[in-house]
Amino acid sequence: MTVRVVAFDGDDTLWHSEGEFIATQDRLRALVAPYVDGEELDARLLERERANLARFGYGVKGFVLSMIETAIEVSDGRIPAHDIGTIVDWAKVMLDHPVDLLDGVRDVVEALHGRYQLMIITKGDLAHQESKVARSELTDLFWRIEIVAEKDPDTYRRIFDRHDIDAGHFVMVGNSVRSDVLPVIEAGAQAVHVPYVTTWELEHAEPDHTAAGYWEVEHLREVPELIERLDRG
Amino acid sequence: MTVRVVAFDGDDTLWHSEGEFIATQDRLRALVAPYVDGEELDARLLERERANLARFGYGVKGFVLSMIETAIEVSDGRIPAHDIGTIVDWAKVMLDHPVDLLDGVRDVVEALHGRYQLMIITKGDLAHQESKVARSELTDLFWRIEIVAEKDPDTYRRIFDRHDIDAGHFVMVGNSVRSDVLPVIEAGAQAVHVPYVTTWELEHAEPDHTAAGYWEVEHLREVPELIERLDRG
Numbered sequence: 001m002t003v004r005v006v007a008f009d010g011d012d013t014l015w016h017s018e019g020e021f022i023a024t025q026d027r028l029r030a031l032v033a034p035y036v037d038g039e040e041l042d043a044r045l046l047e048r049e050r051a052n053l054a055r056f057g058y059g060v061k062g063f064v065l066s067m068i069e070t071a072i073e074v075s076d077g078r079i080p081a082h083d084i085g086t087i088v089d090w091a092k093v094m095l096d097h098p099v100d101l102l103d104g105v106r107d108v109v110e111a112l113h114g115r116y117q118l119m120i121i122t123k124g125d126l127a128h129q130e131s132k133v134a135r136s137e138l139t140d141l142f143w144r145i146e147i148v149a150e151k152d153p154d155t156y157r158r159i160f161d162r163h164d165i166d167a168g169h170f171v172m173v174g175n176s177v178r179s180d181v182l183p184v185i186e187a188g189a190q191a192v193h194v195p196y197v198t199t200w201e202l203e204h205a206e207p208d209h210t211a212a213g214y215w216e217v218e219h220l221r222e223v224p225e226l227i228e229r230l231d232r233g
Numbered sequence: 234m235t236v237r238v239v240a241f242d243g244d245d246t247l248w249h250s251e252g253e254f255i256a257t258q259d260r261l262r263a264l265v266a267p268y269v270d271g272e273e274l275d276a277r278l279l280e281r282e283r284a285n286l287a288r289f290g291y292g293v294k295g296f297v298l299s300m301i302e303t304a305i306e307v308s309d310g311r312i313p314a315h316d317i318g319t320i321v322d323w324a325k326v327m328l329d330h331p332v333d334l335l336d337g338v339r340d341v342v343e344a345l346h347g348r349y350q351l352m353i354i355t356k357g358d359l360a361h362q363e364s365k366v367a368r369s370e371l372t373d374l375f376w377r378i379e380i381v382a383e384k385d386p387d388t389y390r391r392i393f394d395r396h397d398i399d400a401g402h403f404v405m406v407g408n409s410v411r412s413d414v415l416p417v418i419e420a421g422a423q424a425v426h427v428p429y430v431t432t433w434e435l436e437h438a439e440p441d442h443t444a445a446g447y448w449e450v451e452h453l454r455e456v457p458e459l460i461e462r463l464d465r466g
Contacts, residue, residue, distance in 0.1 A: 054360075055324075055325055055328045055329070055360070056294060056324075056328075056360070057358065057359060057360030057361075058360075061289060061294040061295060061298060061358075062294060064298065065294060065297065065298070065321055065324060068301070068317065068318075068321055069318065069321050071314075072314045072315065072317065072318045073318075075314065077313060077314045077315040077318070078314065079314045080310060080314070081304075081305045081308065081310045081311065081312045081313070081314065081317060082305065082310040084301065084305065084314060084317050085301075085302065085305045085306075085310070088298055088301055088302050091288075091289075091298060092288055095288045095289075096288070125290065125294075125358075125359070126290060126358070126359045126380065126381070126382045127287075127288070127289070127290030127291075127382040127383075128290070130382045144395065147359065148359070149359045149360040149363045150360075162377065162396075163395075
């Protein structure tokens with residue numbers, strides 16, 4: 001096959017993200033320690049996030065609303081309002097957090113730029129994702145940037161359609177098997193899995209290592225060579 | 234000029250939206266009535282929303298986070314946690330609210346369909362806007378749907394660029410002078426203002442009735458005739 005379009009996921013593929021969620025959840029554990037132990041807190045929060053996902057979508061604002069609900073619930077309403085104000089402040093800290101690119105990102109993107117049409121396909125809060133894209137200082141290297149609410153096969157098909165992309169010439173690169181790999185393969189394209197150190201539980205999925213179009217590398221720096229290999233056929 | 238593309242705003246142009254925000258704010262007034270009078274509450278909330286806008290963006294989730302902050306602030310932290318939980322529940326009520334099309338929407342869109350390439354350009358929470366678009370049952374009539382974080386001239390220029398649209402052949406239809414009219418004219422296209430019964434204070438702007446490319450109608454039903462007139466020259 002010929003490769004024409006190479007698309008990258010944003011969070012935990014181009015820039016670090018999950019670490020901020022984990023650090024904030026640690027702060028919540030400490031804040032509600034008078035009412036509940038850490039393990040129970042994690043389980044209750046995860047349950048809330050799962051229940052809220054379809055309504056709130058991905059991203060910081062929904063995460064913070066789920067944290068607030070969980071804090072009220074585990075404290076039986078005893079948590080002081082000012083502590084809830086502290087949780088809202090964490091949203092601002094997370095949204096303001098500097099964009100911290102993963103090792104090698106600029107080199108890899110520059111190596112592919114000019115040879116392929118490059119995209120970012122990322123999900124989460126629209127304003128936050130746009131701000132991260134802008135602050136990444138990578139914008140000029142990308143042909144198209146798509147911020148989507150969910151990454152399922154139909155999302156990828158819609159993207160192919162609106163940008164006149166042939167699935168057979170498209171490769172997605174990302175850290176989430178559930179979002180960046182399985183739906184892309186289902187939509188008839190290829191995907192490169194670049195594992196990140198941690199995966200949010202609701203993003204977890206098992207890859208099928210034998211599936212056509214599935215590739216895995218240990219480090220983003222291996223991507224240009226792999227793409228070149230796929231491009232040659 | 235020839236008209237090729239007609240784009241509609243979503244909230245308060247195709248479907249009702251602001252009314253739900255006003256109704257929810259009325260509920261907040263009642264909830265915090267023990268601490269502050271309604272007028273003061275409105276002013277403090279508006280101030281919060283303005284301060285949070287760049288971080289939180291538009292939409293229900295940011296509105297609810299601003300309501301929570303305001304409730305804590307006006308009560309000096311005395312508001313019970315369960316009342317804050319009630320505010321979070323309002324977010325869900327708002328997100329679940331049925332999509333209620335404005336009078337004449339389907340007729341107008343059907344009248345233009347097939348003669349022009351139709352778009353929706355709307356801003357707000359990504360997941361919520363996608364869900365409203367889907368529930369509007371208008372999707373099949375639209376060529377492209379763009380959900381954006383902010384509607385400034387650069388946003389419109391990016392949309393023209395990515396869909397290969399000539400600004401001279403583009404008309405935007407919407408209720409917000411600040412978002413749907415002024416930036417469109419600045420980007421070199423034309424805009425039709427269809428006033429809605431209420432305008433959120435942060436959306437308010439004065440139209441320049443003498444500007445080239447500025448049109449105003451009283452009711453959406455007048456739009457097809459106006460577009461036809463513009464199209465003929």
